[in-house]
Amino acid sequence: MARLRTKFAVVLVVVTLVLAGSVYVALEQYKRDAVSEVNDSVDETATLAAGQIDSRVRDQRDYVGLVASRPRAAQFDQSEQFLDAFLANSRFYAAQIVAANGTVVAFRGDIEESNRRSVLGSDRSDRTYVRRALYGETYVADVRSVNGSSEHVLLISAPIFQDGEVEGALVAASFLDTQTAFDTVPPLETSSKTVRIADDERTLYASDRTFESSVRSTASVETTGWTVTVARDRSALDERLQTLALFQGVELGIVLALMVGFGYWQYAVSLRQTERLLGGFEALGRGDYDYSVSLRGGSEWEQIGDGFDGLATTLKAREAAVREHRQRLEVLHRVLRHNLRNEMSVVMNYADIAADFTTDDRVADAMEVVLGASRDLTRLSEKARQIEEAIDTGRRRRPVDLTELVETTVADLREEYPDVTLVTSLPNSSWVLASPSLRRAVENVCENACEHNDDATPRVEVSVTDPADPEEPETSDPATATEERAIGVHDGGREQVRLVVVDNGPGIPERELTALRQGRETELEHASGLGLWLTYWVVDNSGGEIEFADAEPRGAVVTIDLPGTSPAASDAPSSEREGSDDALPVDDGRSERAEEDSGESSSS
Known part of the structure; x- marks a missing residue:
């Protein structure tokens, strides 16, 4: 019975662990899904923002290249009128035309006059954006700060062709703000989400809002290599996870309480009944056929109890019949074996005497047969005694x-x-x-x-x-x-x-x-x-x-x-x-x- 209780306890523990594990794993998976959902959302926003910024930069680059390819761009004597028209129809705040030798021949835009005069006629051939344009490439230059201020400028240069030869370069400048390349960023920012844009050296755009705990994701602007970082407030997610953890603890407690209750009920209904039944079988094994068991807990157990009582009654009657039959056989065996040996001794004695005194060979041979048969019967009787002893030793x-x-x-x-x-x-x-x-x-x-x-x-x-x-x-x-x-x-x-x-x-x-x-x-x-x-x-x-x-x-x-x-x-x-x-x-x-x-x- 101890083994049965051990097995029941083991099964109960295993089932409890399986159920509790299932609840725990399910809720943990739900937590991971919730975190993954937030991460995916932040990743998607970062990728979207980087893609939109890249698209704006590409549009500006392509527009500068398109304007530079117009025939009027090569008419340097009308460069100022050409630049004024270009700036009026774009978001660039300033533009220059640089001749093939690197000399600035025109400079227009929202700039101070003194600055404009100082730039006109200067040699810009050492600037990367000028060299790349004079080599025939439309080029997006690195971001520059305006006189050490927090404002940042993006320069884009494009070659000016005439008769298939590069005659000069068009250089356009635009501020990096929400009116130009970053115009798609504000709609992405909310009370729980911020966007930050930076290059290798500086922050180009950042929100004033910060979070104690956040989920972050980054993406890269392909054209410029800028890094776009999207941060999402984690407080709502943490609150959600805490609620799930509380729910998880309650669920595990309910499962544990149910299994403990079920185990006690099974022990009371099944194991105790089984103990009574096993005790009854042990009593039957000892020969106590008057033993009776009282089993409750359902009609099935009552039928088992009635069946056990019927079995005990049957075994008692059978034991009595077997005992009586054994007694009769023992008496019969002892009487027959004792009488058989005594009578066979008489037969053997007289057969031996008859064989010694007879002169008839046929009678002597017959006596030898009688003696042989008598010895066989005596040995058979002895074998029966040996079998009785062997059986008695059990x-x-x-x-x-x-x-x-x-x-x-x-x-x-x-x-x-x-x-x-x-x-x-x-x-x-x-x-x-x-x-x-x-x-x-x-x-x-x-x-x-x-x-x-x-x-x-x-x-x-x-x-x-x-x-x-x-x-x-x-x-x-x-x-x-x-x-x-x-x-x-x-x-x-x-x-x-x-x-x-x-x-x-x-x-x-x-x-x-x-x-x-x-x-x-x-x-x-x-x-x-x-x-x-x-x-x-x-x-x-x-x-x-x-x-x-x-x-x-x-x-x-x-x-x-x-x-x-x-x-x-x-x-x-x-x-x-x-x-x-x-x-x-x-x-x-x-x-x-x-x-x-x-x-x-x-x-x-």
Whole structure:
């Protein structure tokens, strides 16, 4: 339940962060859009102002060039009348005509007479605007200040041609103000917007209005290189952004409050109900079938509660039926097994006596058959006892050294079956976490391979592979050490120890394997004995797997995979082991042989 609460809290936090993040990002984007909108507006105004000023300068330049191209401009004897007419039809306040040698031959306009007389006849060939015009270029000169005042003058010069030759230059001067080149600026200025125009050295135009905080943008006048700066008051934008920030905080607070409320409601409605339901299942797991849960919060939860109560009632009835059935089977099993062994002991004794005293070979042979069948039934009864013990231990497991277990089993089988060649390939040690009855399973597999081997040279190979053992397995037959067929496997990240038993006998009958694969006996498919069933249940209770395959060219291959462990696990407290039980004795398999020997001795 703690994990469920953690997941719910994580999901709630993630959803809250996503929603809050969405609101925050959306409002931040809106802020950026608002700022970008203001910036774009200022950029647009600056570009527009620079373009309009450039257009005015170009118009003045083109007009001067047009006037200079007229034939009358080359008639220097009428230059004063020509200049008066030019000034009367333009926004220029003064104009000069300079001869090809750089001498000023005419000077008219709104100027002082003394200044005019001083300029007439002077040599201006060293002036850039004169040289450029005499080279045949219409030229816009740098801005000049008028006698150090705040007024600025723009000079434009153009060549005067006659018969394709430059005869002189027309130079026109105009003030830079809102009546000339800057006439488009005033409409762009508002109470929240100002325009400033400057060249590299001075400010040509500026507004008297200033702002504490503003958004600025600049653009360049292409013809002159002047810089146009547009400033917009930022106070309105800042106020708008503050309002958005306040709105953003309120939105985030609302989202947080809603998610906290939703989380508490979900916890009260769902998690608490789930805790009650899980508590009910834990009670059922303990066998408390009278436990009842009361779930509220909707018809669905009420249906779940009713379903749980119905399940508890059904499990209680089923548990009672299973307990009664188990008791009957236990009584029947004990009575039959005890009576069977007693009665079979009587049968074996009398059959042995009859075989000793009869002189009829047919009777003696019949008694041998009776003795063999009696021993088989006795062994079957013992297998049933072993299965009962294996089932009683359940899935309680403890560390077992599989190498030592196999060595002991093989040593006993070599004495019991001297005609069978037993070959082992074992590591120094191989610890597994298994049922205390694991010895029974190993003995059954190995003994079955020896007992039913009908080959002329019977051979059984037993190998154990432990991926945790870095050393090579020790083999009792060097010639076959390279024939080891076991490999290490992994199951869910835990290393598995593999036991492989290979024989060259007739193999395991298909009907035996079919019954094991189906997990039950049927009227048509049933195992002839209980040994394979015992092996299957012990391996399953040990958390392992068993597989059967055919060997080549004949025989059977039995593979058992068991969960590996470490020797240190055997020293750990029982509460720390996986299903281990220190009170359980290790089933060493000697009781079976002792009882068989006692049965056979009694029959003699």
